[in-house]
Amino acid sequence: MKKYFLLSMMSSVVFFTGCNSSDDTAVIITDPAVAPPALLSKIITVYYDNPANPETTVTTLEYNSQKQLSKIVSAGRTSVFQYDMAGRPIKTNYYKADGSLEYYAEYIYNGEQLEKVKSIYSNSDYNRTVNYTYNNGKVSGYTQCQSGDCTKPSTSSYTYTGDNISSEISVSGGTFSYTTKREFTYDGKLNPFSYTNKYFKVSTGGAYALSSNNYTTEKISYKDNAGNWINNQNIIYEIQYNDKQLPTQVIGKESNGNIYVKHNYEYITQ
Numbered sequence: 001m002k003k004y005f006l007l008s009m010m011s012s013v014v015f016f017t018g019c020n021s022s023d024d025t026a027v028i029i030t031d032p033a034v035a036p037p038a039l040l041s042k043i044i045t046v047y048y049d050n051p052a053n054p055e056t057t058v059t060t061l062e063y064n065s066q067k068q069l070s071k072i073v074s075a076g077r078t079s080v081f082q083y084d085m086a087g088r089p090i091k092t093n094y095y096k097a098d099g100s101l102e103y104y105a106e107y108i109y110n111g112e113q114l115e116k117v118k119s120i121y122s123n124s125d126y127n128r129t130v131n132y133t134y135n136n137g138k139v140s141g142y143t144q145c146q147s148g149d150c151t152k153p154s155t156s157s158y159t160y161t162g163d164n165i166s167s168e169i170s171v172s173g174g175t176f177s178y179t180t181k182r183e184f185t186y187d188g189k190l191n192p193f194s195y196t197n198k199y200f201k202v203s204t205g206g207a208y209a210l211s212s213n214n215y216t217t218e219k220i221s222y223k224d225n226a227g228n229w230i231n232n233q234n235i236i237y238e239i240q241y242n243d244k245q246l247p248t249q250v251i252g253k254e255s256n257g258n259i260y261v262k263h264n265y266e267y268i269t270q
Contacts, residue, residue: 036195037244038267039063043192046262063270069200077102088114089199107199114202132202139202139210146173156205163212179223182207184215189245192265214239214247235260242267 043059059074068087072079076097084090092105103121107114117130130144141157143150154173158165168182184207191214193201201209208215220233233254240249246267252260 036067038242038246038269039067039195040192040265041268042264042266044264044266048259048261051258063268067270069197087197089197089203107203114199117203130203139205142205144173152177158207158210164215165207165211168207181221181223181229183219183221184211185217186211186213186215187239188213189239189241189247190214192247192267194246214250218252 039061041061043057043061045057045059047055047057049055057075059072061069062071062073064070066087068083069081071081078095080093080095081089082091082093088109089107091107094102094104096102103119103126105117105119108116108118113134114132116132119126119128119130121127128144128146129150130142132142133140138160139158141155144154146152146154152173152175154171156168156170159167164184164186166184168184169179170182171177171179191208191211193204193209194212196209204210214237216237216239218233218235218237219231220235221229221231224230235252235254238251238253239247242248244267246265247263248265250263250265252262254260
């Protein structure tokens with residue numbers, strides 16, 4: 001649950017809104033005949049990069065009558081989403097705080113799998129494409145291309161243990177590339193995105209959205225010039241749950257006991 005995750009929710013990551021779709025295709029639930037007991041409606045995150053001046057981010061999520069995510073608002077920016085008749089997202093509009101359109105995203109599918117997302121700006125130099133790969137039906141990684149020839153892409157690859165991502169390796173694109181690895185262990189309870197549209201989970205990416213459970217430890221390493229992994233951060237997450245076994249508060253602490261990040265989750269039923 002690093003800082004980039006929530007920031008990406010309003011930028012390169014995509015979200016959805018709805019027209020007509022059945023509930024079965026709109027949400028991921030354990031029993032498709034049962035309506036989701038709760039939908040994530042708010043995330044309040046406090047980052048302690050500077051303990052003397054913590055930074056707070058509030059993200060709200062709204063849903064339509066089909067229980068499809070219809071709007072995301074965070075830091076004054078708004079994302080509004082459109083679906084096709086099969087319940088698949090086809091377009092997301094991203095608006096600035098002043099209400100003007102910043103860019104939009106289009107979705108391309110290969111059958112039921114989300115194959116790529118194209119983000120389109122008025123200045124084509126900012127355009128980017130994210131291509132997803134799969135293994136045995138699970139997302140195995142993605143490649144993000146900023147240029148047409150994709151000479152210096154950013155990539156992420158995932159290793160699973162059961163239905164949880166146990167390792168995530170990310171390589172940044174650009175002139176000064178670097179490689180990081182995040183390794184996780186998990187609890188046995190549902191995470192906040194358990195009842196969310198499966199395409200939302202794919203396009204959000206990362207271990208937390210794509211895994212079934214909540215990670216309880218996180219080990220972060222980087223690759224040095226000699227190709228060796230150097231461990232530079234270890235985090236333990238303390239989790240509180242509601243009566244539906246969904247997390248309501250997650251506090252991440254460094255190995256020295258200092259708070260790294262705190263998430264509070266709120267839910268609605270409808």
